[in-house]
Amino acid sequence: MSKASLNYSNRMWEAWFAIEIPLQEGPYVFKGTPGLIIYLRDTKDHYVFSFIGIKKDETTDIDYLSVKPIDISKIQLNKVLIDHYNDPYRELKSGQIKARWQYEDGKEFTPNYNELTRDEQKNIKKYNNPIELSEVIKYP
Secondary structure, three states, X not given: OEEEEEEEOOEEEEEEEEOOOOOOOOOOOOOOOOOEEEEEEEOOOOOEEEOOOOOOOOOOOOOOOOOOOOOOOHHHHHHHXXXXXXXXXXXXXXXXXXXXXXXXXXXXXXXXXXXXXXXXXXXXXXXXXXXXXXHOOOOO
């Protein structure tokens, strides 16, 4: 097993690859080593990839994309993400999405959307850790 180190998008990575398997492949965008990447991690252990096997591609009749995707720019995506951060329950509060809130005993209640919003914003910030650190969204 051989080791390679690299800096990809402001994150340091270590990759272990097997030159005995002459495939220049690995997870995500990581490829090009003289052998198959068997194990890959960033040096802070935020991301860890481990090879578990190769399977023959089996065709399936399942339609995973029943709705045609639309192309959007990075600016448009960031706007959607910031809008969601600013008001994650907008559709529920406006009635665009119908929901019934109830306790375990079945009794209905109206949630405190301010409290839910604060909790959701904490989670969004906590998990704002993309593989490409240069793509971190600057939330307010």
